[in-house]
Amino acid sequence: MTTRKIVVMAVASALAGGTQMAQATDVFRLEGYGAISRAMGGTAVAHDVGPAGMMTNPATLSLMADGDQAMVGLDLVTTDITVRNKTTGETVSSDTHSNNRGPYVAPEAAFTKRVGALSFGVGAFAQGGLGTEYGNGSFLSSANGGLASGLENSSRLLVLNIPFAASYQATDKLTIGGSLDAMWQGLNLDLLLGTDQVLDLIGSGRATGGLVPVLGGMLPALKGAHFSLTKDKFLASGVDAWGYGGKLGMLYKATPETTLGASYTFKSQMNDMEGDATLTAVTTGGNVALNGKIKIQDFQMPAHIDLGVSQRLGSQWLVTADISRVFWKDVMKDIKVNFVHDGGLGDINILLPQDNKDQTILSLGTAYQLNDSLTLRGGLRFASQALRSSTLFAVIPATPRKHLSAGLTYTLSKQAKLDFAYSHAFKETMDNTSLPNTSPPIEVSHSQNNATLNFRYSF
Template sequence: MKIKIGTALALIAAGSASPAWATDTFTLEGFGAISRGLGGAAVSLDVGPAGIMSNPATLSLSTDSQDPDSNSQLLIGLDMIAANIDAYDNTTGAKAASRTHSRNRGPYFAPQLAYIRRSGKFTFGVGAFAQGGLGSEYGKNSFLSNGLSGAPTGLDISSRMFAFDIPAAVSVKVNDRLTIGGSIDAIWIGLNLNEQLQADQVGSLIGSGRVSGSLGPVLGGIPGLDAVHFGLTRNSFLLNGVDGWGLGGRFGFTYKLTPSTTIGGAYNFETNVADLKGRATLTAVSTVAGQIPLTGRIRVRDFQMPARLSIGITQRFGPQILITAEYQLAFWKHAMKNINVGFEADAGGDINVLLPQNYGNQNIVAVGGAYEMGSVTFRAGGRFASQATPGDTLLAIVPGIPRYHASAGLTYKVGKRQAIDFAYSHAFKERVSNDVLPNTSQPISITHSQNNLSIGYRLSL
């Protein structure tokens, strides 16, 4: 009955989540407030039921650390994310600020929900977590909404991507030193997108063979073509222009080298999500004929979250102090080579566009420490990452560029069976510039900083 309740709660959370802004490109920098307070480190220590998202093998550590009279834990939590994003025209100095222009955007909220239960050497778990996302909202009146002529189009420039993960996991305590675990995950990805390409960007894409279909020559032949706009957005907290379901998963281990030293590792598979499908409007903007909208069906092909390898070590100094360090390698190079869009107009004709991204693999180091003092545990951490987003393919609507984070957190135990976890992390301002076609017409720079709050309630049952 408890497992059924946990599964039901996971599905409810999946249906009620709002989007989260990601900080390791598109992915959150940690799951649960314990990990977040330690800079996102999680694979070699007990981070509670949220460990189901980082290393399922740690679930055995979590049940081992509970009240001896208890054999299960419930986590209910929430991430609250506020991003500060600005785009600049490096030629004119014009600024486009990403703010809350509609119900479609932040501040962003992401749920944390997990239930784990021990049965002998096995620990089973189910959860529902935001895996990551992105969001920008530049509105309709910035320089990003102008055509090549400089004339305003009044068309919206914005984005929202949300990846939601529902894992089912098992962990096995092989012996007093070794635990192993794995999960199979249902993955849902939803995407809103309002993107405008100026006429020279369209020409560059056509010239480089990145546009195909019968509508390509039609667009290229429109007199006075100024811009082309793709609109695939539903202005709602929950609904998206396109979405799709698929599978993911991970496996991992922990091993006690000594009673006070634990190593751990995990591998997250690249997701296998179906093409994201929905309705869209393709609008050609002409200085001669005005705006020419075409409605139709659209799909974003092979949009995936990357594989990730994590290796960590945790050292305890007595019962009160621990230090942990972790290295992660996110395989963005394979997952994000292009944004592949296909559009079929209701009136006939189609167009396929490949927007180059060419992300690089991302190297990440997370470090953290904790000090337990009675019923309160204090935490602090840092996170340092390489830049995955190349400057020459930067899109203003996809500025997943922060690299450095500082975090702090605490846990307050309420008796033996209840605990409240809290963490705050700050992503320091990062700037990336792009001055080449096809992803920008004019030289631009994007800056992005961010504040994240995470709170969780854990109950031993």
């Protein structure tokens, strides 16, 4: 199989597989790429995790043996998300209601080639996202005054990364690497805001434009406003955009048993996500739908710096540790929405507050080669909380921050290996009692399980 064919297959697989999207666990980012990294707590900065290393530290590609290697695989993620109305005690769980939601599947595919001191690679990975589905009959679909809107509350974000990576072993001790990444992201969103939320946005200067007086003219009949930018199809997102990113990385072999690593991932440069949308005014006299065009503006993935160390304890045992700083504060201050009515009534610009904090993540991993055929792995991952309770949305519950993982590699033949990982995100609970991101006070609980399976073939 030619390199060109493998690249085409990898990208096609990622685009097709991305329709059932993975729930991210470090806010919108997955907690590791490839089953080796995922099984070891997401560590990947200073040890060989196979072709998936191009997603964290491209310099690790030089740790692989000479020759070519192809990898295909997928993540299967099941989530347990519950939202409780703290005033009434009503609860709703995120569940499967349509083609857009879970169980979530994310693809992984890559090809690498090493010739002497030079290594190259290309891949296609789901970098992260989120997904919820609350249906249209819960308290989240009730506007102010308990008025049932019959409208959906749901979300699905997919971020796809296509890295073109290279590394160079400059000396026996020093290796440098980098990647240029094509990126695509798509979003489906159904969100109901009560009138109190709309008025709070207007009063704080977060909702402006010609449609503001149109909505104001519906008072006091207006009970809520609902945005829908969802394509309920197997292959589609309501809004999407392309862009690019990149990484730089290095490895330093301090001793024959000790390797140090560092990498820096640049903030993404994504175009605005654009598409069709419907703004529905929920009134006591019924729903009034306004069709138009929508943009989610300047929605970026954050820069982050990663430092790692791997230590061999004999010929069979490896321990690893990474520490990361993710700069969410720079990219997730507000979700910026621009809606323009097709019929010329005007537009509305909304700034939905997020005010995320920068996040620190500690990852720990270990691997033990039991025999020539079987290697066992385990890991832990601890992250600080990037979300603020005062800006939590029920449809964006990206709160988990503690993980336990385990996995293995089974050698099928000299060329073929099968990697498996299981990761559990422990339940995280967060409250929000503040306008404008919720009307009733809510409590959101979120846990999940993740299984990753990769097949690697060397030739």
